[in-house]
Amino acid sequence: MKRFATLVALVLAATAQGVSAQTLKAVKDRGMLNCGANGTLAGFGLPDAQGKWAGLDVDFCRAIAAAVLNDANKVKYVPLSAKDRFTALQSGEIDVLARNTTWTSSRDTSLGLNFVGVNYYDGQGFMVRKSLKVNSALELAGASVCVQQGTTTELNLADYFGANKMQLKSVTFATANEAIKAYDAGRCDAYTTDASALYAERLRVTNPDDHVILPEIISKEPLGPVVRHGDDQWYDIVKWTLFAMIDAEELGISSKTFDEAMKSPNPEIKRFVGTEGNYGEQLGLTKDWAVRIIKQVGNYGESFERNVGMGSPLKIERGLNKLWTKGGIQYAPPIR
Amino acid sequence: MPSDLPAQPRPARVVFYNDPKVRSIAYQLVLCTVVALLVYGAARNAIDNLARAQIASGFGFWNQTAGFDISQTLIEYSSRGSTYGRAFWVGLLNTLLVAGLGIVFATIIGFIVGISRLSSNWLLAKAAGGYVEIIRNLPLLLQLLFWYNAVLKALPDLRESIVIPGGLILNNRGFFLPLPVLKGGVGFFELSLLVGVGGAIAFYVWARKRQERTGQRPPVLAVTLLLVIGLPLAVFAIVGRPIGFEFPQAGRFNIAGGIEVLPEFVALLFGLSIYTAAFIAEVVRAGILAVSRGQSEAAYSLGLRPGPTQRLIVVPQAMRVIIPPLTSQYLNLTKNSSLAVAIGYPDLVQVFTGTVLNQTGQAVEVVAITMLVYLVISLVTSLLMNLYNRRMALVDR
Numbered sequence: 001m002k003r004f005a006t007l008v009a010l011v012l013a014a015t016a017q018g019v020s021a022q023t024l025k026a027v028k029d030r031g032m033l034n035c036g037a038n039g040t041l042a043g044f045g046l047p048d049a050q051g052k053w054a055g056l057d058v059d060f061c062r063a064i065a066a067a068v069l070n071d072a073n074k075v076k077y078v079p080l081s082a083k084d085r086f087t088a089l090q091s092g093e094i095d096v097l098a099r100n101t102t103w104t105s106s107r108d109t110s111l112g113l114n115f116v117g118v119n120y121y122d123g124q125g126f127m128v129r130k131s132l133k134v135n136s137a138l139e140l141a142g143a144s145v146c147v148q149q150g151t152t153t154e155l156n157l158a159d160y161f162g163a164n165k166m167q168l169k170s171v172t173f174a175t176a177n178e179a180i181k182a183y184d185a186g187r188c189d190a191y192t193t194d195a196s197a198l199y200a201e202r203l204r205v206t207n208p209d210d211h212v213i214l215p216e217i218i219s220k221e222p223l224g225p226v227v228r229h230g231d232d233q234w235y236d237i238v239k240w241t242l243f244a245m246i247d248a249e250e251l252g253i254s255s256k257t258f259d260e261a262m263k264s265p266n267p268e269i270k271r272f273v274g275t276e277g278n279y280g281e282q283l284g285l286t287k288d289w290a291v292r293i294i295k296q297v298g299n300y301g302e303s304f305e306r307n308v309g310m311g312s313p314l315k316i317e318r319g320l321n322k323l324w325t326k327g328g329i330q331y332a333p334p335i336r
Numbered sequence: 337m338p339s340d341l342p343a344q345p346r347p348a349r350v351v352f353y354n355d356p357k358v359r360s361i362a363y364q365l366v367l368c369t370v371v372a373l374l375v376y377g378a379a380r381n382a383i384d385n386l387a388r389a390q391i392a393s394g395f396g397f398w399n400q401t402a403g404f405d406i407s408q409t410l411i412e413y414s415s416r417g418s419t420y421g422r423a424f425w426v427g428l429l430n431t432l433l434v435a436g437l438g439i440v441f442a443t444i445i446g447f448i449v450g451i452s453r454l455s456s457n458w459l460l461a462k463a464a465g466g467y468v469e470i471i472r473n474l475p476l477l478l479q480l481l482f483w484y485n486a487v488l489k490a491l492p493d494l495r496e497s498i499v500i501p502g503g504l505i506l507n508n509r510g511f512f513l514p515l516p517v518l519k520g521g522v523g524f525f526e527l528s529l530l531v532g533v534g535g536a537i538a539f540y541v542w543a544r545k546r547q548e549r550t551g552q553r554p555p556v557l558a559v560t561l562l563l564v565i566g567l568p569l570a571v572f573a574i575v576g577r578p579i580g581f582e583f584p585q586a587g588r589f590n591i592a593g594g595i596e597v598l599p600e601f602v603a604l605l606f607g608l609s610i611y612t613a614a615f616i617a618e619v620v621r622a623g624i625l626a627v628s629r630g631q632s633e634a635a636y637s638l639g640l641r642p643g644p645t646q647r648l649i650v651v652p653q654a655m656r657v658i659i660p661p662l663t664s665q666y667l668n669l670t671k672n673s674s675l676a677v678a679i680g681y682p683d684l685v686q687v688f689t690g691t692v693l694n695q696t697g698q699a700v701e702v703v704a705i706t707m708l709v710y711l712v713i714s715l716v717t718s719l720l721m722n723l724y725n726r727r728m729a730l731v732d733r
Contacts, residue, residue: 171600
């Protein structure tokens with residue numbers, strides 16, 4: 001027992017030394033970005049049959065790699081479950097966590113982590129079988145609900161049922177895979193997670209058409225990438241990668257139109273592509289940092305459409321994730 | 337002549353640092369100091385690094401509201417009103433429940449299979465041998481997943497539950513039993529149960545002594561049944577049936593009321609018992625083979641049949657060889673119960689090291705507490721088994 005405590009402390013000490021304030025240098029030296037991803041969620045982070053990763057969060061990691069290493073493919077994806085995602089980031093195993101993680105105050109403070117922004121505004125919902133003839137989540141009193149362990153989903157579920165004085169039987173599983181399999185087998189009446197994930201998981205049940213997603217959204221789930229405390233430069237780089245993708249969509253720069261953007265006289269676009277000012281160098285990157293992102297990955301809208309939007313099997317509406325100019329709430333500060 | 341006797345050798349006077357006893361004490365002191373310094377240094381380092389990374393540390397999380405639900409709780413627990421500390425106790429009780437029952441079932445099955453493997457019936461011996469070889473060589477996690485899916489798939493859906501007369505309902509959400517509800521006057525019933533069981537034990541002890549002295553055995557079975565079952569039943573009827581039952585009722589989604597036995601619990605119990613029983617069977621077989629053949633031959637020559645021979649002569653002697661490895665198997669079973677994580681049974685690891693760790697983020701404290709708990713459970717188990725072992729040990733006369 002003593003030896004194990006020593007070992008744990010030594011390992012913590014050894015890894016903790018290396019992680020603070022040196023992440024950019026470590027990534028450049030290594031030549032690879034270590035990205036914590038989901039591994040099982042379609043639309044956000046999922047390897048295909050050839051082992052090529054795709055998803056909204058995967059695109060974000062590729063954008064960071066493009067900005068820092070000029071090659072969006074130099075990313076090592078580490079699949080993580082909801083239980084071990086934070087310890088992997090705290091210990092330095094990954095440089096950034098892009099795994100549809102909800103931004104909450106306790107995670108921002110007591111875990112020693114920083115959320116860089118919101119790449120998907122989501123909320124929690126329920127999926128039930130159509131044969132139960134349930135039209136609203138308020139009719140689920142006494143139902144058993146399958147849920148993944150260690151998530152805000154679990155807490156919100158207990159809160160919602162408690163607040164509406166409904167009896168709850170929750171069945172928790174360590175991974176989303178097991179939870180959806182148990183729901184499919186009939187072990188529980190309803191399945192709950194973020195609404196975007198519900199659309200993705202519905203594709204995995206035996207008969208997607210037998211299941212319906214209830215209209216209630218019972219919580220705010222702002223999903224965003226996470227980095228460690230104590231490395232302000234890396235935090236800025238990751239944060240501005242996200243903002244660059246959103247700003248690009250606002251300015252009309254996409255992977256197909258960046259050639260025209262390079263020649264545009266619009267001062268905002270000139271600052272974005274780097275012909276004016278040295279905003280890239282201020283971040284610790286190169287002048288063309290934003291162009292690298294757009295050329296190799298695309299802007300926020302493109303990434304959304306091909307991963308979770310109408311160009312994907314999930315077919316989720318942009319909804320709240322539209323730009324602020326189009327009625328949604330995605331809003332990025334200006335690059336100047 | 338007296339001067340021919342050789343002088344008595346005197347112990348040589350050595351310098352204190354050459355004295356082996358002094359040296360050994362000195363080495364041990366130095367080693368203890370080094371280990372203590374290492375542990376202190378490591379703990380200090382860990383605390384400093386946690387503080388520098390601004391990760392919360394300390395045990396304050398114990399009294400925070402849990403906020404999540406647990407599917408099987410043997411004590412009072414609610415997501416809004418209970419703390420993480422309470423969740424810890426719920427998980428611990430669940431682990432002890434499945435480990436305790438698992439040990440009982442594994443022992444019973446293991447003894448039966450082990451003795452069967454030595455049977456002269458060819459089919460029985462080969463069947464037991466096949467069971468041991470197959471079960472021992474498959475990973476436990478796979479077996480648990482198999483039992484969980486097999487149990488779930490075999491059971492009918494909620495709408496087509498099997499209803500057993502007497503108020504029992506079986507479906508893939510669980511096995512629902514009527515819950516005994518205690519009404520007034522139940523004190524007499526409990527007292528009569530205690531008196532009955534106590535009386536039966538006392539009678540058994542007296543009967544053994546009587547048999548050793550005179551060779552006559554009083555009717556133990558009849559008297560035991562009378563005391564343990566007949567007496568409480570009589571009191572039950574006289575006092576006016578002070579136990580009612582709350583029957584499980586089918587609601588819109590689920591069965592409400594009654595005692596609920598989760599399919600996860602059943603799958604874990606089956607998986608653990610059957611897996612550990614294969615190992616216990618081999619331990620039992622080794623123990624029985626260790627008893628010399630002359631013992632059973634002598635017993636047969638005295639006219640004892642194979643059944644009583646095994647029970648009275650062979651197995652008691654085999655126990656001396658069986659108990660130490662049996663202790664290891666019990667400890668293995670207790671620790672293997674942590675695989676409940678894979679099938680969703682809320683044991684200590686799933687509730688505490690899974691959910692609580694993730695919600696609070698304090699990995700070092702939570703894992704340390706969990707390891708300490710398993711260590712204590714294992715030490716207590718092996719202590720009890722060693723006490724039993726000492727009683728069964730061969731006494732040299």
